[in-house]
Amino acid sequence: MPPRIKTISALKEIKEILKIHDEAWNHSTGILGLLKNSSECFIVLDNNSLIVGYAFVEEDRIRGFVELQDIVISPSYRKQGYGKLLMKTIMKKYSYIKLIARANNQSLISFYQDLGFNKDSLIENYYDVGEDGIRMSWQSDKNYLSIQPGRKND
Numbered sequence: 001m002p003p004r005i006k007t008i009s010a011l012k013e014i015k016e017i018l019k020i021h022d023e024a025w026n027h028s029t030g031i032l033g034l035l036k037n038s039s040e041c042f043i044v045l046d047n048n049s050l051i052v053g054y055a056f057v058e059e060d061r062i063r064g065f066v067e068l069q070d071i072v073i074s075p076s077y078r079k080q081g082y083g084k085l086l087m088k089t090i091m092k093k094y095s096y097i098k099l100i101a102r103a104n105n106q107s108l109i110s111f112y113q114d115l116g117f118n119k120d121s122l123i124e125n126y127y128d129v130g131e132d133g134i135r136m137s138w139q140s141d142k143n144y145l146s147i148q149p150g151r152k153n154d
């Protein structure tokens with residue numbers, strides 16, 4: 001069976017998501033804020049239906065885009081295409097996506113650029129003093145505001 005993507009409204013998989021989050025982000029409590037602020041959570045499953053990663057987005061319906069708040073693939077599953085699969089799923093659902101990446105993480109910036117994201121601007125000291133962020137964005141077409149804000153027509 002190929003990998004599958006689920007979205008969750010019911011958060012019954014939250015324990016697995018917390019585990020993957022804590023491996024990536026050094027036990028920060030950030031996930032609670034992410035969960036509180038997120039409009040949608042996507043999870044990717046391997047072919048044994050184990051959760052191997054997740055992504056959260058926050059919809060800004062007034063301004064017509066979604067903000068990618070977090071994406072993590074469990075370390076032993078990286079570089080197998082799961083991250084891009086998750087991103088492509090989100091890009092099918094939303095037509096205008098923004099995110100902020102660490103400016104010194106070139107492989108992460110390349111990961112987003114390969115998917116079609118552009119670098120928009122540098123945000124100095126975004127993460128910490130001397131740790132800048134890069135604002136990046138992707139739009140599927142220029143007419144996104146004439147359709148339902150932030151979403152493609154299904």
Ligand SMILES: CC(C)(COP(=O)(O)OP(=O)(O)OC[C@H]1O[C@@H](n2cnc3c(N)ncnc32)[C@H](O)[C@@H]1OP(=O)(O)O)[C@@H](O)C(=O)NCCC(=O)NCCS
Binds near residue numbers: 082083108114
């Ligand atoms: C960023 C992240 C989500 C990417 O996930 P991933 O599953 O490793 O990504 P993919 O496998 O889809 O693609 C990554 C790379 O693996 C390559 N790849 C894909 N399938 C591959 C395969 N079968 N064999 C070898 N490489 C492969 C891709 O070509 C891509 O190469 P690139 O580095 O030249 O762009 C993951 O590295 C991660 O969780 N990082 C820590 C958390 C983080 O920094 N999150 C983002 C900020 S919020």
